[in-house]
Amino acid sequence: MKTTHKIIIGDALEKLKEIPDESVDLVFADPPYNMSKKKGLGWKYSKHVTMQEGWDIFTKDEFFQFNVKWIKECMRVLRHGGSLWVCGSFHNIYQLGHIIQNFTDLKVNNHIVWFKPNAQPNITCRFFTESAEHLIWASKNGNGMRWTFNYEDTKNQIYDDINPKGKQTRNVWSIPLTPKKEKWAGEHPTQKPEELLRRIILACTKPGETVLDPFVGSGTTSAVALTMRRNSVGIEKEEKYLKVIEKRLKPAQKTLNEEVNIQIFN
Numbered sequence: 119m120k121t122t123h124k125i126i127i128g129d130a131l132e133k134l135k136e137i138p139d140e141s142v143d144l145v146f147a148d149p150p151y152n153m154s155k156k157k158g159l160g161w162k163y164s165k166h167v168t169m170q171e172g173w174d175i176f177t178k179d180e181f182f183q184f185n186v187k188w189i190k191e192c193m194r195v196l197r198h199g200g201s202l203w204v205c206g207s208f209h210n211i212y213q214l215g216h217i218i219q220n221f222t223d224l225k226v227n228n229h230i231v232w233f234k235p236n237a238q239p240n241i242t243c244r245f246f247t248e249s250a251e252h253l254i255w256a257s258k259n260g261n262g263m264r265w266t267f268n269y270e271d272t273k274n275q276i277y278d279d280i281n282p283k284g285k286q287t288r289n290v291w292s293i294p295l296t297p298k299k300e301k302w303a304g305e306h307p308t309q310k311p312e313e314l315l316r317r318i319i320l321a322c323t324k325p326g327e328t329v330l331d332p333f334v335g336s337g338t339t340s341a342v343a344l345t346m347r348r349n350s351v352g353i354e355k356e357e358k359y360l361k362v363i364e365k366r367l368k369p370a371q372k373t374l375n376e377e378v379n380i381q382i383f384n
């Protein structure tokens with residue numbers, strides 16, 4: 119099966135407008151969390167420094183408007199029966215949920231807790247140690263179409279130390295932080311583990327369908343979609359990540375031993 123993978127360099131708020139209505143089967147979005155500090159906070163016991171990325175700094179109002187705009191555009195490009203998955207931490211997940219529930223017709227199907235068994239320690243020692251991220255799965259129903267949920271595949275192909283193989287998969291997933299072996303192509307401060315994307319794409323799409331990621335970063339969604347024989351569209355504002363994305367797509371392409379079409383729009 120031949121699949122196509124488009125990488126579009128530019129601002130998602132602009133580039134999403136060029137994507138036709140109802141043309142996408144799944145949107146996975148790992149947007150800015152607005153958790154960066156102008157000066158990162160470090161710790162003498164580790165190399166870990168808190169985030170300080172320009173693309174992740176907004177005022178409160180700017181952040182709300184930004185989230186409303188991209189979520190509404192994603193709702194428009196999703197086909198009926200398609201799904202939107204969004205990732206967040208306590209910094210943004212409540213706002214994303216509020217927007218989905220009050221500003222769109224999407225239906226929330228699940229909230230997944232992604233538990234990180236090897237999470238970073240808490241630097242200040244004034245809070246519990248954050249060791250989870252949160253994902254909202256919502257679907258665009260209507261026109262007689264319901265969401266895709268590949269139930270048998272989830273039972274047999276999504277398992278970990280919380281979820282036994284062959285049983286119904288719970289909404290708590292145990293997945294370690296992105297391993298070094300997935301970071302060989304270059305640096306990205308918030309690269310997601312491939313396993314997280316594999317589970318989402320497996321559960322909510324069929325081979326040959328199209329996955330859109332409006333904040334594709336280092337290209338995790340595109341690389342995983344490619345190996346799973348789904349088409350993909352990835353949008354990324356920072357041109358510096360393009361090299362990483364391209365590097366990651368090439369070996370993914372080789373593993374398939376079949377024709378894959380990669381298109382870069384820069």
Ligand SMILES: C[S@@+](CC[C@H](N)C(=O)[O-])C[C@H]1O[C@@H](n2cnc3c(N)ncnc32)[C@H](O)[C@@H]1O
Nearest residue numbers: 129130148173309310333335336338354355356
């Ligand atoms: C949280 S990261 C995504 C990381 C990605 N999931 C991965 O595995 O590499 C968010 C990405 O969105 C990009 N970004 C921020 N604002 C954007 C915008 N308005 N349009 C497109 N990309 C944007 C950032 O440069 C960053 O790479």
